[in-house]
Amino acid sequence: MKISIKDVEHVALLSRLELTEEEKQEQLRELNKILDYMEILNKVDTSQVEPLAHVLPLQNVLREDELRATLPKEKVLQNAPEEDEGMFKVPKIV
Amino acid sequence: MGQYEVVIGLEVHVELKTKTKIFCGCPTEFGGEPNTHVCPICLGLPGVLPVLNKKVLEFATKAGLALNCKIAEFSKFDRKNYFYPDLPKAYQISQYDLPIAEQGYLDINVNGQTKRIGITRLHMEEDAGKLVHQGLTISSSNSSLVDYNRTGVPLIEIVSEPDLRSAEEAKAYLEMLKAIMEYIDVSDVKMEQGSLRCDANVSIRPMGSKEFGTKTEVKNLNSFRSVQRAIEYEIARQIDIVEEGGKIIQETRTWDENKGITLSLRSKEEAHDYRYFPDPDLTPLVISREWVEELKAGLPELPAFKKERLIKEHGLPEYDAGVITSSRALAEFYDKTVSLHPDYKAVSNWIMVELLKLLNAENLEITDSKITPQGLAKMLKMIEKGTISGKIAKQVFEEMFNTGKDPEVIVKEKGLVQISDEGQISTIVDQVIANNPKSVQDFKAGKEKAIGFLVGQVMKETRGQANPGVVNKLLKEKLTKL
């Protein structure tokens, strides 16, 4: 077992997923299976290997400091689940 | 309290004054109707991608150079993951282990002592949006509204070493940092508009101890004054706790300006785990040395150098030189004025006394006032020529400050030209002598001071326009002859 139910709860909080007890158990089971499977990577000696974050050798991709059209306000808000005074409304923070 | 040493480090966020946001072409302009300075990219809509604004890299590099940092040869952007309604992608594009600039310093001056404060790092990142709480306070409101106008405005975060030892030093550091950012013209650095923001890490330790005490992070410092007050409060609070045998808890606290206290900000997510990783949507930055040298060569004279020059070459007192160079606009005002009227002391005095008095009284920046270097130089020349007296000049200066009018015009319109003509003044002196026999008698009886009253009377009669030197001379002559 790589991870415990406490780990699952911690990761679920970080991920903002309100899992049910049943879902937690299922996640625990499957994640442990998958993480066990990942063990195989420990067989690879990577001590002399650089991490590869980008496959293409691109660098310094920059744009000019030039204005572009903003989105009309009605389009900004068209998908808003709740809005008020031209802003996105959310329940209380704390 | 003497047995504690205070340790402060500042994390300062500076908004860069680019035209457009860091990763999209939306305006960075302050204000605006909510959610009107946004596009799919800064709103973090599904599918959008960031492209770095060239100017942001340039400004951040300039700032790094001005703070004597090493500019990275290889830098990259990382994602800082956390959920908050003002963060539309639920991650902030920032820099983690390879910031654009590291290992710099800046010198501050407190009580005549120069002290070098280390800069740990400087990195680029995007700003978040703004939450408006419906209701009186964040905790009493039932809902909040989100405005994303500020989302994606470019920021640099400048982290100092824990080298600051008092609230005063912290304030001096922040003021110097502000001045430098102004000089290199990368930010408006206006605390009240949020383009300069500061968090303070504060801890105390027994004098002589090498280990750091537990620190608290104080946020919501919205003015230079609040930086100083909040740190002073926090130091006192920590000392109280330790004196009473308690323990400092590592936490984030917020400064309540009205109550003058810091308050614990308890977060429901007790464990902050930002899960930084390289942003796969942005390419690495490889910074050429030639480009860095080019930027370095283009940097203007920075405040510390300018101050030295004003002391050494212009003979200004250190304090005055410090004040004048503390703001780029003020220093530029000084430079221009002395280029037109190279009486350094006079220019400096007028700035230090009259100009700053008026600015402070109205809580204005020099750029908000109507006075110009041309105007001040012209006025100083008029004093030199004797066209107006120093006293009248103050009146003229105030008028220039408020209206921006030419000093000659003001003097003409208000009839403030100094009267130096002896014949004209002589008549008035005679009248005053005739009308004030008591004072004349006093003078005769040896009360030298009585002459002051008589001078005042002449000035009153001439509405302050008589040349005081001439008045004095004539009065003395006539009184001794009596």
Add this chain to the structure above:
Amino acid sequence: MELFSLTIHELQGLLVKKEISAEELTKQVLERIEQVEDKIKAFVTITKEEALKAAREIDQKRINGVSLGPLAGIPMALKDNMCTEGIKTTCSSKILYNFIPPYNASVYEKLLGAGSVLLGKTNMDEFAMGSSTENSGFFATRNPWDLNCVPGGSSGGSAAAVAAGEAIFALGSDTGGSIRQPAAYCGVIGLKPTYGAVSRYGLIAYASSLDQIGPFTKDVTDCALVMNTITGHDPFDSTSANADYPDYTSFLVNDIKGMRVGIPQEYFGEGIDPEVENKIKEAIKKLEELGAIVEECSLPHTQYAMPTYYLIAPAECSSNLARYDGVRYGLRAEDADDVLSMFSRTRNQGFGVEVKRRIMLGTYALSSGYYDAYYLKALKVRNLIKQDFDQAFEKFHCLLTPTTPSVAFEFGSKSDPLAMYKQDVCTIPVNLAGIPALSLPYGLVNNKPVGLQLIGKAFAEGTLLRIGYALEQNSQETRITPILEGVK
């Protein structure tokens, strides 16, 4: 004439000669959709009226002698993870069930510029996570060859639509095989281009360093035609390659004499259905007949590709999918009284099981204390996998493997996540290396298509098309069409 069964190049001939109109063609394909869609269920959204209007506009332009793009009047479908302004774009997720983008993906802009006609948005595994389209948050798509079988995934809707004649071509996205695997299962051509060749701007991200858009077509020529339109540098995508993009049709020469084809042993043997392997060996023989030089080779880190992928992709996805928080668009849980519970309930209600699993896995892999052991380790192994390919391409023009270990499987038969993940064992390494790969049908096993995969070095799509074209011209095995049960 069944227009819906023709290719782009065939239809273009008819359109140019004005033997048919774009409206007629679009109508016929829409009728076909009506006829078979209840069986296939390829589409999440069908844009019938918009399609007819667009087709009529093309016809009018043609009448007016306005010069038209290379795909003018050709009806096509987009996977529902590409943003289309004013048209719902859901990623087949409940969390985006009502999301209407206010902007177009760059690739859709290019298709519009070329004159193609959008028929609708196709079903997929939710957020492109899956290999069967069973993970759609709405419904499963069926394989036109066998309605009891999956079409593959995650671009199952696009693959099935092209195979069933519901679109002349379609676009999908491929993160670990999501174009090639369903192309193989449905018996159509699927190409995953080089990372950076097609703009990702407007493609709703699953794993940003792996995602790439590509075409589903009925033959190799069509694939080259669509590639001509969709590739190119895009200033809105920092990872878009500013390369010289060729005319891909120039590679369609029916001559592969002397071309060197490598057969990586790691893609054969254990785990591969022997009948599928036999078909691939037939294709190898065919290539030799055509004058290609075929040799065995080795990509020694192949076995590490799957675990590497299942660390990198979930890690990126955990961050990419964090924005679905109920604040600005999409689903919002109704019953939450503070922001934290609104976030957590919205996300728990909106995401399906597989998506949640990958978010959890990725969050864990990036979390403090585990980053080096998992994510960083995976990036290093990724480098080794890429180096394997780099070395192979010093010797070979292309590599040939099966696209999938088996043919299409039945619904519900891969309920264990790891068993499902293994469907992508032949396709995943290609994404990790960022290189292009073409899947093309090569015969049937149990009356279900077998997919053959050609892998090339970065920006060598032309080479793949050339070899694919030669096979297509010289073997009947590459041209297969399903007979839909109960449809005339």
